[in-house]
Amino acid sequence: MEGGQAALPGAVFRTPSLPAPASTRAPGANGAAPLPHAASAGSAALLQRRSSLGLGGGGGGGGGGGSPTAAAGKHADVYLTELLSYSLDRLRKEPELLADERAQLERALQASALSHYPAFIDGAAALGAARGALGEALGRLEALREAAPKLSATCEAFSRDAAAVLAQRAANKQLLAHQASVLELLEAPQLMETCARNGIYDEALDLAAFINRLGLLHPDLPVVRLLQRQAAEASAAMLEQLLARLRGSIQLPECLRVVGYLRRMGAFSESDLRLQFLACREQWFSSLVADLDAGDSHEYLRALTDAHRLHMFDVLMQYRAIFFDGAGDKPQGPARDGAALHSWVQHRVASYAAALRNHLPAVTEGGGLASVLEHCAYCGTSLGRVGLDFQALLAPVFEAAALQLFGGCLAAAVDAFCARLESHKWVAMPTPVFRQPQQQQQQQQQQQQQQQQQQGAADGAAGGEQQQQQGGGDGAGGDAPGGAAAAAAPAADDLAPPYGLMEHLPLAVFVNGALAALNEARHCALAPLRAPAAALLQAALERAAGALAHYRATRQLGDGELSLFKAAARAHADVVVPYLCACFARVFGPGAGGVGGSGVAAGGVAELVAEALDDGAHVPARR
Secondary structure: OHHHOOOOOOOOOOOOOOOOOHHHOOOOOOOOOOOOHHHHHHHHHHHHHHHHHOOOOOOOOOOOOOOHHHHHHHHHHHHHHHHHHOOHHHHHHHHHHHHHHHHHHHHHHHHHHHHOHHHHHHHHHHHHHHHHHHHHHHHHHHHHHHHHHHHHHHHHHHHHHHHHHHHHHHHHHHHHHOHHHHHHHHOHHHHHHHHHHOOOHHHHHHHHHHHHHHHHHOOOOHHHHHHHHHHHHHHHHHHHHHHHHHOOOOOHHHHHHHHHHHHHHOOOOHHHHHHHHHHHHHHHHHHHHHOOOOOOHHHHHHHHHHHHHHHHHHHHHHHHHHOOOOOOOOOOOOOOOOHHHHHHHHHHHHHHHHHHHHHHHHOOOHHHHHHHHHHHHHHHHHHHHHOOOOHHHHHHHHHHHHHHHHHHHHHHHHHHHHHHHHHOOOOOOOOOOOOHHHHHHHHHHHHHOHHHHHHHHHHHHHHHHHHHHHOOOOOOOOOOOOOHHHHOOHHHHHHOOOHHHHHOHHHHHHHHHHHHHHHHHHOOOOHHHHHHHHHHHHHHHHHHHHHHHHHHHHOOOOHHHHHHHHHHHHHHHHHHHHHHHHHHHHHHOOOOOOHHHOOOOOHHHHHHHHHHHOOOOOOOOOO
């Protein structure tokens, strides 16, 4: 091919057959002469070959199934082969023919473009849109590629969650199928608490046992563990309620039931249960004692004694009935051999004795002291039926209280005597006559009752022995000889106060005080008190005599006053001392030695009275 032009590919748009070139038209059309016939025939043959090669307007659609480059090379080879077969003239005209053909193709292309320009515009727009969509698709594809692992992980997690949800759904379906039974199980602790609150302990214990068995069968289930915790809390509340009932006023049948419930609960061992029982009863007993009114010591001790007599007996009977140890039982620890009960009894008796020691000094009357002693003796006798007679422990307490009362009264008598002696005016007093008719009657009766006096003294001695045997526990608060029995003796009028002492008012005051002390002591004149009481009376008499001696030595008295003073001193030694000794013997019973067999030694009193009568005596020490 001339001009170095390569063969063109097939046309994109196929066009209809075009008119023949101008060179091949009929002559006269454009004023040009027609080509020779050979040339026309050669041109037609060339166009036919070009069409077969795909260079013409009507051809170019064919081709093998190979690549465009290989097809173009094949067509070029065919065209070159044809060119080699052309003549020289034909070769000279080939460029013009090719140029005309090209121009014709361009005009056809332009005509086609003009007729189909909307399609080109739409195609360009579609191409732009396709390019944008393709870019966007590529971006989204990249994002999808990056999100794919996350999507995979999320799907796996969803699969796992879905499996868990399915399992939970299956469990919920099963729970729904057994809803009634599950509700009953969940309400068991509340029902147990309600039963315990209403006192239905049997049902509450049955529910607790059921929950415990459920825990043994299904120890790994959370709901079962929750039920066990709630049941344990309800059991603790029920245990506190049962112990609170033991801390209150409770009778033996109820005690048996409560202890039976405690044993079923298994909260305490047998020994601990005994200790817990005694501890609860001790709290209740202590609350009873604390509620007593301690304002009046006499009434407080009576109420305290009654409380011990009644409630200690109940507690002991309850303990022995509940914790009965048969003959075949073997001791198992200190609680089995009764040490716990013995310790509690010892503690309670010690507390009672301490209360007596604290409150008996506040009882200022012998009758009240005797009343308390009678209550204590009755309490000891009542508790002796269960082996708890503690009367022997109370004797020292009442002896000390009685001695304190007797000594206090004697001290008050001596103080009153000394005060009266300091203010006494030594003037002659008229002989009292208002008791003369009674004295005459007494003198007449003395002759008739002279023999009965000895018998009355023997009765008083027998009464003193009986008082020693009873320990002051029975009969009008433990009255000693000279009490109610001595008042009924035939010789009781022999102990009437000597009215001659009315001439000496200090001595009368002293005798009145001493008689008041003996009257207080007669209600609780225990046999062991005779010797210490005699010592107290002797000390009081010696103090009174010492006061007389001191008064004589420190005062200047006239002749008339001195004679009256000496008469008073002699009356103290000859009248007061024997009379008080006789009264003491009537109260405490006769004893060996001393004035009137009372155990009171009159030697010291006589010496002091002698000092008071001696005009040249030195000043004695004030006793």
